[in-house]
Amino acid sequence: MHFTSENTSDGVTERHFLLNDVPGILWTPDGPGERDRPLVLLGHGGGQHKRAPGVLARARHLVTAHRAAAVSIDAPGCGDRPEVAVLRDHIAEIRARAAAGEPIGQFFPGLNAAIAERAIPEWRAVLDAFTETGPAGYWGLSMAGAIGVRLVAAEPRITAAVLGLASADGLIDTAKAITVPVRFVQQWDDEFVPRESGLALFDAFASQAKTLYANPGRHQDVPRIDEVEDSAVFLMRQLAPPR
Amino acid sequence: MHFTSENTSDGVTERHFLLNDVPGILWTPDGPGERDRPLVLLGHGGGQHKRAPGVLARARHLVTAHRAAAVSIDAPGCGDRPEVAVLRDHIAEIRARAAAGEPIGQFFPGLNAAIAERAIPEWRAVLDAFTETGPAGYWGLSMAGAIGVRLVAAEPRITAAVLGLASADGLIDTAKAITVPVRFVQQWDDEFVPRESGLALFDAFASQAKTLYANPGRHQDVPRIDEVEDSAVFLMRQLAPPR
Secondary structure: OOOEEEEEEEEEEEEEEOOOOOEEEEEEEOOOOOOOOOEEEEEOOOOOOOOHHHHHHHHHHHHHHHOOEEEEOOOOOOOOOOOOHHHHHHHHHHHHHHHOOOOOHHHHHHHHHHHHHHHHHHHHHHHHOOOOOOOEEEEEEHHHHHHHHHHHHOOEEEEEEEOOOOOOOOOHHHHOOOOOOOOEEEEOOOOOOOOHHHHHHHHOOOOOOOEEEEEEOOOOOOHHHHHHHHHHHHHHHHOOOOO | EEEEEEEOOOEEEEEEEEEEEEEEEEEEEEEOOOOOOOOEEEEOOOOOOOOOOHHHHHHHHHHHHOEEEEEEEOOOOOOOOOOOOOHHHHHHHHHHHHHOOOOOOHHHHHHHHHHHHHHHHHHHHHHHHHOOOOOEEEEOOOOOHHHHHHHHOOOOEEEEEEEEOOOOOOOHHOOOOOOOOOEEEEEEEOOOHHHHHOOOHHOOOOOOOOEEEEEOOOOOOOOHHHHHHHHHHHHHHHHHOOO
């Protein structure tokens, strides 16, 4: 892992890095490091990248409001990374169907599974690189929700997670392996994730502490400021409880 | 309205009052008053009172974490107030059925309606007495949720509400008159409120901004610290937005 650039604005230091050729960003409060500072892994949605507006808003909020650190990487085939043939073919098919006005929601679970298979070892390398001192959480919706269910189930270093905008297809057994506190974000009128499928995924988590956080509207209509603030409060309650 | 006692501990001033013979409590931060300080009306559940543990926890958290004010009154027939014959008969019937092991959830909407009819003018008098300077919100679950739906629908001075643990019985049309931001707290395995009935009430609110906040467990199992913190963050975002 090596850092390739660094800049600081409004109290937030943003450092870009390469980790085994995967480009990423680490956000921290300006100033010296702190012991036990929580780290939140931020996944991005399909077609987005490590510094998409929603990711950047979450990262800056975690740093400025909660003095946490945040880290993001480009998912396989996304952002500054080279195309992956199998993913490219998947995506081309989905785009063609969308252009023809056909429903596409049922194609996302397969695409997300193919991306997650590649993404999970990359996130584990991020944990190896950045979590020597503090607890870690994960926050990802949509494609990053589908990746996150698999990652959180496999990775004991992640002790709290915000997941959501993902259907239950192929994920029920994996979700049953999750026992850490989960906030599950669902859109009540999601055109890609049937309501019952999202609720089935929520029901499947074995976590004693899990909250369904549902808002009206379509897949893209998550109330941005509200969900960012509320999910950060949830994560910090788990990762940095008052002493 | 006149205050009957006052004491301060840990930065919270608690003043008991009588308002047209209704006993209540006002909690404020210790020190001089502040312009535009938000006020949150705290309702209590059936069989509880103005200083029940859940009410007190909410009040103290609003004051200490958010520098808001909170106010609570005994509902008709509850706490330090005299029995009300019609309510007493209602409650006796519910207790008898519970003792016989029969389901009782279907009796709460009628009881709550009878209590709400009396409680709403009392809450409006509280607003008259205490909201000269700032915005007001309402926070109430279970019986206080059923009262709250009616109060918030009728009272334009309340601009945000946490409601929940209430069924849709008799409340759908009332809920359709609510347009302010609502956080709706639901227990996913509520033995008194069928899941579909709670969801129907959530669906009925006309509010553009509404969030379903659902947790596993029975009626009494609302995760206490989490819900208190999260609901307070929601209310304060509406009542005291950053300038």
